[in-house]
Amino acid sequence: MSNPIQMTRLLGIDPGLRFTGFGVIDVHNHTMRYVSSGVIKVTGEALPERLRSLIDGIHEVIERYTPHESVIEKVFVNVNPQSTLLLGQARGAAISALVLKDLMVHEYTALQLKKAVVGHGKANKEQVQEMVARLLELPRKPQADAADALAAAICHAQNRSQLAMLAKSDVLGGLGKKGMRIKNGRLVAL
Amino acid sequence: MSNPIQMTRLLGIDPGLRFTGFGVIDVHNHTMRYVSSGVIKVTGEALPERLRSLIDGIHEVIERYTPHESVIEKVFVNVNPQSTLLLGQARGAAISALVLKDLMVHEYTALQLKKAVVGHGKANKEQVQEMVARLLELPRKPQADAADALAAAICHAQNRSQLAMLAKSDVLGGLGKKGMRIKNGRLVAL
Numbered sequence: 001m002s003n004p005i006q007m008t009r010l011l012g013i014d015p016g017l018r019f020t021g022f023g024v025i026d027v028h029n030h031t032m033r034y035v036s037s038g039v040i041k042v043t044g045e046a047l048p049e050r051l052r053s054l055i056d057g058i059h060e061v062i063e064r065y066t067p068h069e070s071v072i073e074k075v076f077v078n079v080n081p082q083s084t085l086l087l088g089q090a091r092g093a094a095i096s097a098l099v100l101k102d103l104m105v106h107e108y109t110a111l112q113l114k115k116a117v118v119g120h121g122k123a124n125k126e127q128v129q130e131m132v133a134r135l136l137e138l139p140r141k142p143q144a145d146a147a148d149a150l151a152a153a154i155c156h157a158q159n160r161s162q163l164a165m166l167a168k169s170d171v172l173g174g175l176g177k178k179g180m181r182i183k184n185g186r187l188v189a190l
Numbered sequence: 191m192s193n194p195i196q197m198t199r200l201l202g203i204d205p206g207l208r209f210t211g212f213g214v215i216d217v218h219n220h221t222m223r224y225v226s227s228g229v230i231k232v233t234g235e236a237l238p239e240r241l242r243s244l245i246d247g248i249h250e251v252i253e254r255y256t257p258h259e260s261v262i263e264k265v266f267v268n269v270n271p272q273s274t275l276l277l278g279q280a281r282g283a284a285i286s287a288l289v290l291k292d293l294m295v296h297e298y299t300a301l302q303l304k305k306a307v308v309g310h311g312k313a314n315k316e317q318v319q320e321m322v323a324r325l326l327e328l329p330r331k332p333q334a335d336a337a338d339a340l341a342a343a344i345c346h347a348q349n350r351s352q353l354a355m356l357a358k359s360d361v362l363g364g365l366g367k368k369g370m371r372i373k374n375g376r377l378v379a380l
Binding site for chain 1: 236237239241265268277285287288289290295297
């Protein structure tokens with residue numbers, strides 16, 4: 001577990017084969033600070049070219065903002081199987097881009113992201129954009145893909161700070177008694 | 191279009207999140223020569239770790255055999271949407287591994303692979319293994335994932351040699367008259 005006093009820079013990614021959102025925030029103790037966000041426009045015709053363009057885009061963002069950890073939404077199967085396959089490939093390439101730069105990748109479901117940002121799991125895109133803007137004190141709503149990427153980073157920031165508190169309260173091994181421990185920044189059963 | 195007289199080394203990949211097959215062949219004029227094949231065992235628990243392991247495995251194969259081009263099966267949606275998503279992510283990572291080493295990636299459907307190797311599109315795994323062994327003069331059948339990877343390489347080798355003949359017969363621009371041209375080793379409409 002990293003020192004919770006230290007500043008940690010998080011990169012959130014919302015992968016897509018046409019547009020991939022990214023959002024960078026700094027987390028210091030329990031406060032978050034907006035650094036940057038935007039959308040990588042994926043170019044190329046055939047799939048391999050598009051995946052290469054997606055990876056290059058993510059690598060540019062990593063080189064520019066040098067994040068410490070990364071966060072990506074866990075996707076679920078789509079109603080359209082062909083879309084599921086395409087999204088799966090884009091997500092596989094995005095995670096590849098992150099791990100190849102030795103970034104730890106944290107995964108959260110859409111439900112977890114919405115709960116963390118809006119407070120309930122049934123929030124729509126608009127509500128996520130509004131709450132992301134409010135939480136990070138942005139002058140205006142970020143574009144939808146960028147907002148989703150920032151929401152992923154915010155969700156992990158909150159989870160991290162809860163884990164840090166748990167770790168602090170665990171000086172006497174209370175978590176171990178409950179059959180839990182913290183591994184790689186995640187709470188897991190012993 | 192590369193010179194058809196030159197030797198070209200092809201790497202076929204059959205991606206999977208547990209086992210990823212690879213097959214390397216040399217193509218010289220219209221003859222194929224077996225170089226190597228095998229199965230990369232993917233390790234790790236969480237998806238990002240597994241994708242990293244898959245990429246590292248493919249990169250080891252590339253460093254060892256220095257192929258000139260790569261070939262991968264085009265996947266279609268599975269009956270199980272969850273499997274489709276997992277396979278999509280594995281395939282996305284495998285293509286990422288290839289393009290990041292600047293290898294051109296050729297894609298063929300399972301139907302094209304089976305037709306190229308067995309002669310019809312309804313061949314089963316066993317028949318593909320047998321025909322791969324026969325075409326490459328192997329002493330025994332390769333393991334199924336390795337055989338699929340070799341089948342991908344063989345399929346592209348055949349396609350290349352057909353394209354080379356077309357290109358040769360195109361000295362007077364016959365293809366152009368038919369509204370076709372060869373681009374990146376593929377026959378496309380003008």
